[in-house]
Amino acid sequence: MSEAAQTQEPNDRRLDMLRHFPTLLARWRGAHATMAELTLSLRTLRIVMRREGRSDHLVVACVYPFFIHGPVEWSGADITVALHGDKDFVVTDSAADVRVISASVEVKEYG
Numbered sequence: 045m046s047e048a049a050q051t052q053e054p055n056d057r058r059l060d061m062l063r064h065f066p067t068l069l070a071r072w073r074g075a076h077a078t079m080a081e082l083t084l085s086l087r088t089l090r091i092v093m094r095r096e097g098r099s100d101h102l103v104v105a106c107v108y109p110f111f112i113h114g115p116v117e118w119s120g121a122d123i124t125v126a127l128h129g130d131k132d133f134v135v136t137d138s139a140a141d142v143r144v145i146s147a148s149v150e151v152k153e154y155g
Contacts, residue, residue: 061149068152077121077140079115079117087109098155101153101155102153114140115140120140121140122139125149131147
C-alpha cells in the first residue's frame with residue numbers, strides 16, 4: 045500500500061463514520077439531552093437524548109474524550125458531530141454551550 049493511501053485511510057474511515065450521524069441527530073433535534081455516564085475503564089462519555097412519553101432514545105458515545113464542556117443536561121438539544129483536526133471529533137450543541145472533543149464518536153438509537 046502506498047504512503048498516500050495509508051495516510052488517507054483513517055480520514056476516509058472518519059468521513060464514513062460522519063455520513064449517517066446527521067440523519068440520526070436530526071430525528072432527535074429538540075430532545076432532552078443528558079451527559080448520563082462517564083466511564084473510566086473504557087473512557088467513554090455517553091450523552092443520552094430522550095423525548096417525553098417515549099421509551100426509545102439516542103446515545104452519542106464520545107470515546108476517549110479529552111475535553112468536556114457544558115451543562116450536565118439541557119432541553120432543546122441540537123447536537124452536531126464534526127471532524128476536529130487530523131484525528132479527532134468534536135460534538136457540539138452551540139445553543140447549550142456544549143463542546144466535547146474525543147478520539148471517536150458513535151451514534152446509535154435504542155428502543
